[in-house]
Amino acid sequence: xxxxxLQFLQLSFILPMAMQTVYLKKHEGxxxxxxxxxxxxxxxxxxxxxxxxxxxxxxxxGQMKPFAxxxxxxxxxxxxxxxxxxxxxxxLGEGHTTQFTIFPDxxxxxxxxxxxxxxxxxxxxxxxxxxxxEIGFSQPMLCAKYPYTDQFYGLFSAYAPxxxxxxMLPLNMSSDDGPIYVNAKQYHGIIRRRQSRAKAVLxxxxxxxxxxxxxxxxxxxxMRRPRGSGGRFLNTRSSINxxxxxxxxxHKTVGExxxxxxxxxSEFLQSEVGTLNSSKETNGSSPNISGSExxxxxxxxxxxxxxxxxxxxxxxxxxxxxxGGRGMIIPPKWVAAAGNCYNLKV
Amino acid sequence: xxxxxxxRALPIANVGRIMKQILPPSAKxxxxxxxxxxxxxTEFISFVTGEASDxxxxxxxxxxxxxxxxxxLSSLGFDNYAEAIGRYLHIYRQGEREKINHTKKYENPQxxxxxNRAPPPPLLLSRVENPPPTNQSG
Numbered sequence: 001x002x003x004x005x006l007q008f009l010q011l012s013f014i015l016p017m018a019m020q021t022v023y024l025k026k027h028e029g030x031x032x033x034x035x036x037x038x039x040x041x042x043x044x045x046x047x048x049x050x051x052x053x054x055x056x057x058x059x060x061x062g063q064m065k066p067f068a069x070x071x072x073x074x075x076x077x078x079x080x081x082x083x084x085x086x087x088x089x090x091x092l093g094e095g096h097t098t099q100f101t102i103f104p105d106x107x108x109x110x111x112x113x114x115x116x117x118x119x120x121x122x123x124x125x126x127x128x129x130x131x132x133x134e135i136g137f138s139q140p141m142l143c144a145k146y147p148y149t150d151q152f153y154g155l156f157s158a159y160a161p162x163x164x165x166x167x168m169l170p171l172n173m174s175s176d177d178g179p180i181y182v183n184a185k186q187y188h189g190i191i192r193r194r195q196s197r198a199k200a201v202l203x204x205x206x207x208x209x210x211x212x213x214x215x216x217x218x219x220x221x222x223m224r225r226p227r228g229s230g231g232r233f234l235n236t237r238s239s240i241n242x243x244x245x246x247x248x249x250x251h252k253t254v255g256e257x258x259x260x261x262x263x264x265x266s267e268f269l270q271s272e273v274g275t276l277n278s279s280k281e282t283n284g285s286s287p288n289i290s291g292s293e294x295x296x297x298x299x300x301x302x303x304x305x306x307x308x309x310x311x312x313x314x315x316x317x318x319x320x321x322x323x324g325g326r327g328m329i330i331p332p333k334w335v336a337a338a339g340n341c342y343n344l345k346v
Numbered sequence: 347x348x349x350x351x352x353x354r355a356l357p358i359a360n361v362g363r364i365m366k367q368i369l370p371p372s373a374k375x376x377x378x379x380x381x382x383x384x385x386x387x388t389e390f391i392s393f394v395t396g397e398a399s400d401x402x403x404x405x406x407x408x409x410x411x412x413x414x415x416x417x418x419l420s421s422l423g424f425d426n427y428a429e430a431i432g433r434y435l436h437i438y439r440q441g442e443r444e445k446i447n448h449t450k451k452y453e454n455p456q457x458x459x460x461x462n463r464a465p466p467p468p469l470l471l472s473r474v475e476n477p478p479p480t481n482q483s484g
Contacts, residue, residue, distance in 0.1 A: 185423040189397050193389075196396065 355388045394418050412438075 182190060213219040226234045362380045366373070397418035398410050412435045420428035 183423050185421060186393075189393055189422055192396050192400065193393055196392075 355384050356391075358384050361387060394422065394424075397422055 213222075228234045358380050361384045362375055365375055365380065365383060369375070394415065395410065395418075398414040401414055401417060401421075402408070402410050412431075416428050416432050416435065419425075419431060
């Protein structure tokens with residue numbers, strides 16, 4: 001969390017740094033001070049030392065902690081963080097001076113003291129109007145950054161080459177307060193695209209459903225094909241190697257389906273029992289099958305049940321399957337399977 | 347969700363093929379690059395088409411034609427593209443007229459040959475995406 005906050009502050013400093021070198025030094029000093037503040041707050045002896053010195057310093061450190069823990073999402077929190085950081089600068093300056101006199105042996109302390117002295121000298125060199133101008137200038141940049149969501153990030157990057165290009169025009173939208181400049185000719189087009197994109201996002205959220213198939217025509221064709229016991233297609237070569245490959249594919253499909261939809265797992269388990277019963281009946285009709293083959297058929301039936309149930313999850317496809325089955329010549333096994341499916345449906 | 351995005355965007359294989367036309371044969375394009383270009387291209391087409399559609403709506407017309415696209419490009423500040431597309435549109439229409447004339451002259455069984463001579467539609471797409479070089483259009 002602290003690292004994220006530090007990176008965020010550094011990113012917020014990058015925009016003003018690009019403008020002028022004086023502010024570059026200023027913000028570097030601020031960043032270092034903030035790092036020092038966090039390190040001092042984290043360590044116990046520093047905290048106890050600050051607490052023992054004065055109540056005011058204790059309050060300032062206490063105020064810093066919630067800001068450090070929370071990720072600032074609003075502009076007010078950012079402004080408050082900056083103000084508190086600047087307040088902490090003076091306090092830290094005094095504190096570090098005192099600490100330096102108490103502990104002259106620490107190398108890190110001496111480094112921090114040197115940085116703080118440099119920052120103090122910079123602060124003394126800068127005048128009040130400069131600091132006020134900095135405050136007034138940096139806030140709009142921060143404001144400009146926040147209203148944009150991820151979907152508008154492309155547009156934000158697209159603006160950059162156009163700022164140095166043709167006629168510039170500031171945006172006067174109510175939701176955007178930042179001085180973002182775009183080509184005057186493209187202003188209305190961009191506004192129109194934003195509205196249509198927002199509308200598309202809303203429509204997408206309202207009608208959000210995942211398709212189990214890519215092509216409608218192929219789906220209909222697959223639904224019309226005759227299926228054997230366990231839901232497997234009939235008119236394909238049923239060699240041992242082929243069955244092995246198909247089993248692997250079904251296993252992968254089952255894994256994907258389980259990962260994708262957790263709410264249907266209970267339905268899968270319930271329907272698996274019915275499928276096993278139907279496979280038992282099928283095995284009972286032919287006593288020549290050995291024990292190992294019965295075990296393999298049980299496992300195959302269990303795997304097939306998932307793919308069958310996935311197709312059966314939609315009422316339309318289930319009804320289409322029954323209608324398609326009725327329209328063709330059905331073997332007795334399939335009739336029994338159809339009956340079992342009807343029972344499962346109820 | 348990805349399927350919906352893919353349905354609304356251009357086919358990524360065609361985007362990659364068009365990107366390769368401007369690169370040397372030994373160059374390679376990453377999948378991430380193709381995906382990003384796919385999004386940029388889709389957004390640009392929607393941007394220009396929205397402008398053209400807005401003009402047609404104001405003039406109470408229902409069909410967006412080539413002239414509307416040229417006008418939209420120029421009104422959005424893409425004057426270079428508008429000039430290149432204008433020249434291409436002129437050449438395209440000349441080809442269409444010649445095709446009609448040839449159809450009238452020859453017999454019906456030769457219509458298939460004439461249809462093959464028509465300029466392919468993807469070329470229009472490549473003209474929009476590539477920067478407007480004078481050599482190609484000249």
